[in-house]
Amino acid sequence: MHRVRLPALMDKVMSAADAALLIEDGMTVGMSGFTRAGEAKAVPQALAERARLQPLQITLMTGASLGNDLDKQLTEAGVLARRMPFQVDSTLRKAINDGSVMFIDQHLSETVEQLRNHQLKLPDIAVIEAVAITEQGHIVPTTSVGNSASFAIFAKRIIVEINMAHNPNLEGLHDIYIPTYRPTRTPIPLTDVQQRIGTPAIAIDPAKIAAIVITNQPDSPSTVLPPDAETQGIADHLIEFFKAEVTAGRMTNELGPLQAGIGSIANAVMCGLIDSPFENLSMYSEVLQDSTFDLIDAGKLRFASGSSITLSGRRNADVFGNLDKYKDKLVLRPQEISNHPEVVRRLGIIGINTALEFDIYGNVNSTHVGGTKMMNGIGGSGDFARNAHLAIFVTKSIAKAGAISSVVPMVSHVDHTEHDVDILVTEQGLADLRGLAPRERARAIIENCVHPDFRAPLQDYFDRACAKGGHTPHLLREAMSWHINLEECGRMLAS
């Protein structure tokens, strides 16, 4: 079989159920998978099945979110004691919020750094999806790299899932670079989005490969929604802003390397660039979505660097069936590198991420509904926003048919502080916060981003807070009142 090219490993081929037996109660397990792409599929399913009969619990680390309802199956089977660093599953979310699964919400660039420093327990075993194992016994990932390389390096044993559903031509797409150990760490040599600095496969001692499982199951399609009037409005405001930046001489017509968070709004913004005047664009992002390939097809995007490819059903066959068409314009990197502060700062990324809510001073909540309930996790937004050339956060100005304003007096949870947020955009407009003091930020945000139904109440809050004083004026008795109203009456404001 040309997918396992080191013959000595052929006797490691076994069923998923047998391989799953290598995972024992109490273990820490590192699995491939990033934004529902390239996750190991059969072994976690087998593990969940076994756990239904014979209870066991593990700490599960991944790159980011898993597809194929794996987090749901593992949660329902009671397998997850601890989970990091990101997830998007509604069943797991419920378990996190009722306190039955301990979720460690991390900057996506930091998990393997903490492992490398032994600040987190190293994985006992890694489960990595691959398109092939090379002649040297090295692992060629599939549609994501995520944390797979470091998990495989750190784990004592590795289970490889060879997924026949993936195009073997994915080989050559990956660039595996692992930072050297401190105190003799050297600079990450990456100075351009298209530069290759590593190896095409994950170099490990093949003796660590304890099992090989052959699978044939596709990635889950992305759940991105098509652009609507509001997301189109957000895209339009942002493109006008970029045009003004070019006119002001702060960017060229190539903009800068673009990063777009996962999800419908960021995808819509990227789609908006198709009909823009900008040319020869590049991406340095985590996830490459449909919009990446739409931009390539439109001749707008010269190169895209990511850690995963997550496509809709429509786009999937199209891209992976014609991979040669795209291959020289793509690279997939470990998430430590795709999100690395050193590289983000050096390249001058334009980071576009989605906010759950933001407040009149520009603090952003990306994670916690009502200050308490985890939605997904901070993901890579902090990796990018802190060091970006432009840290942009986007959201629709209202939610739940107007019951909720996405702009509030004080956010109920802070993921990105006022110091790290440059630009806020809703379908109402764009607030440019660069170089502004808090009172000035509030004026720009209330004027530009707030839905008309909430503008007067926010202005009133701000005016009364200013009368009381402070660098960042607030009325502590009222600061959370909109969230309390929502919790107690189902609306932020009495109608």
Add this chain to the structure above:
Amino acid sequence: MHRVRLPALMDKVMSAADAALLIEDGMTVGMSGFTRAGEAKAVPQALAERARLQPLQITLMTGASLGNDLDKQLTEAGVLARRMPFQVDSTLRKAINDGSVMFIDQHLSETVEQLRNHQLKLPDIAVIEAVAITEQGHIVPTTSVGNSASFAIFAKRIIVEINMAHNPNLEGLHDIYIPTYRPTRTPIPLTDVQQRIGTPAIAIDPAKIAAIVITNQPDSPSTVLPPDAETQGIADHLIEFFKAEVTAGRMTNELGPLQAGIGSIANAVMCGLIDSPFENLSMYSEVLQDSTFDLIDAGKLRFASGSSITLSGRRNADVFGNLDKYKDKLVLRPQEISNHPEVVRRLGIIGINTALEFDIYGNVNSTHVGGTKMMNGIGGSGDFARNAHLAIFVTKSIAKAGAISSVVPMVSHVDHTEHDVDILVTEQGLADLRGLAPRERARAIIENCVHPDFRAPLQDYFDRACAKGGHTPHLLREAMSWHINLEECGRMLAS
């Protein structure tokens, strides 16, 4: 005069009052000065004097805080329309909090990056304190580098204050490195705290030097207080923790490059290392305080890299009078480099910074009293904490004779999120938050860091919040009640 070694510049020597006339109403002015060290002194004083008769307003950018009551004088004279990126003056603080001065509170590594990208208005004029101007017309800074190099490079005109009160032997201490422009920026080549990567003086076109003012006024002495029982307790807990890290094999006996924020607590912690078992220590910090030199004298510290030297009156004559004794163990860098995320992440800094308050989930407020009133600014704490090997925050568990608990249900302002905080220390004990979920963090913090008077009420809040649920359990109606009590009754809890 050997202090101005380019003879053509001698005719630029003038009085401070004449030089100050170069600063016009509405200008943006970049001045030297970082942690009350190396600030231009005579020109801002002359500017304040002039403004009392002839009102004018400027935007003032510095490295960080100024000494010699300059911010007070400039505020009282009505000179400051806008001020960035940091300050510590009580008069200016009042003006910031009543809204009469617009203060832009920034990560100290980011100001010049935003200038370089034209996201802030470039300084019209720079005012830089120097020990000398070289034969090439380059500027040799004094006791701080701060943002002086980039201000001098960006400004159209430069006023140099040659301060005769500084030891001319400071020349050779500085290492001026300026990152190259995007999109062709290269890695910062620094891989060791003691490495020199730049030039000993600020290279500018000497034709930009519009005025030279000769001064003779020392830096203000630091206001650091000697260690007390509480700061000693904090130091003791931290040293025990470091010992355990060494035992666990996560650090060597040399620890890692240390960063310590300005102020009495961080200084006391560093002093605590004198009697520790650790050897061959190094610092990669912003400000070098008395403790740095105490550690060198004790044979504990092999090298210290900073952006400024700020000493007590006692230590000042001692260090600067015997500079040869220390010079090969010191380097002063631009604050963009001393605080650069790329370097901080590469070197694996142990960052020790002071919190104003933190909450049971480990979010840290470094800046805002009662969520509204600015104290000083975030300074470099965010530059270090986000990318440090260990992000440590320290504070005394109570303030104002027990009216205030430094540990609260929810912080009233967030500067450092749960994602960026590894270790919290008060005199009560140390909470190691690495790898913990929020509910686990709360247990560690309540058990270890809280003053006994506040432990039961915090535990009660946490228990009731957990009963309600959520990944980060909170009761929004009570979350800020301690701050509201303080504001309204002078105490966080009824006594």
